[in-house]
Amino acid sequence: MNDLQNIYIIGAGAIGKTLAVALRLENRKVYLLRGSVDDGLTETRTLQVIPETGDTIEAAVEVSSFSQFSELNGVIVLTNKSYGNRRLAETLRQKAGNSPLVLLQNGLEVEQPFIELDYPAVYRCVLFVTAQTVSENAVRFKPVSVSPIGIVRGTVAGLHEVVSLLDSARFQFKADNDIETIVWKKAIINCAFNSVCPLLDIDNGIFHRNEAALGIANRIITECMAIAREKGIHLDAGEVEQNLLRISRSSDGQLISTLQDIKNGRETEIDTLNLAIARMAKGLGMEEAVRETALLGELTKIKSGL
16 A cells, blocks of 8 residues: 655646645645756755735745655655656656556646556646746745546545645645546636737736737637537536636736746647647647637747747
């Protein structure tokens, strides 16, 4: 049996740091592992999380890398960028054993590399929070709603166990039995945020402030929903638009992760959003149905490479 009390968070970005602090303040055993750098360095760092309201919280967290562990015996939480999942799946396979994976990542089919390598327990989370790095050891964080976790491969009992381990007063999670629908709904919304905002170099509030930008978002929603229906996912366009506007209002002034990545010279996750929709459409012979979504994704990818 795995010692599930060990929680390994892979990805030391804004979400990973926030989750690590929230769990340490619950006296849980947390290791924060760098997702892209394996320099063999282990250090204890005091990390701060700055909420929109209330006092700043902080905790001492052990920050390390893969080479420091011969096995990861516990719950493995992925908060790294999803474009690294294929390489990460191969790196982790020998160390993860039967440890459950929980993916806290944006996009479509991000779990596929782990399924292909036959990981026994994979759970998927849809994050309803906003987070932005302020400095090397500080993050600005705002929860929008409780973040659901559901089963990709695993058991109901396993799902409830990982939820109970990760849930805390400061970063809340819940179990959900229809995670695929929520994944699609959030991914469609992200196709708008993660292409329009970077291309306009503007914050998330653009959609509730600007009617023309909202019009583009609605066309993206319509295109993406056509592909979702072909995949057996049925959503209400009005509900998706209202969710987009709610996120836009609640994160007014904050930058979407893709724009943060572009500004910091990092690779983006657009391949698992607009460009994933474009690939699915091509496989269905529906390229013309997603022309705008695909074009905005291609332009975002070009911008990120400039």
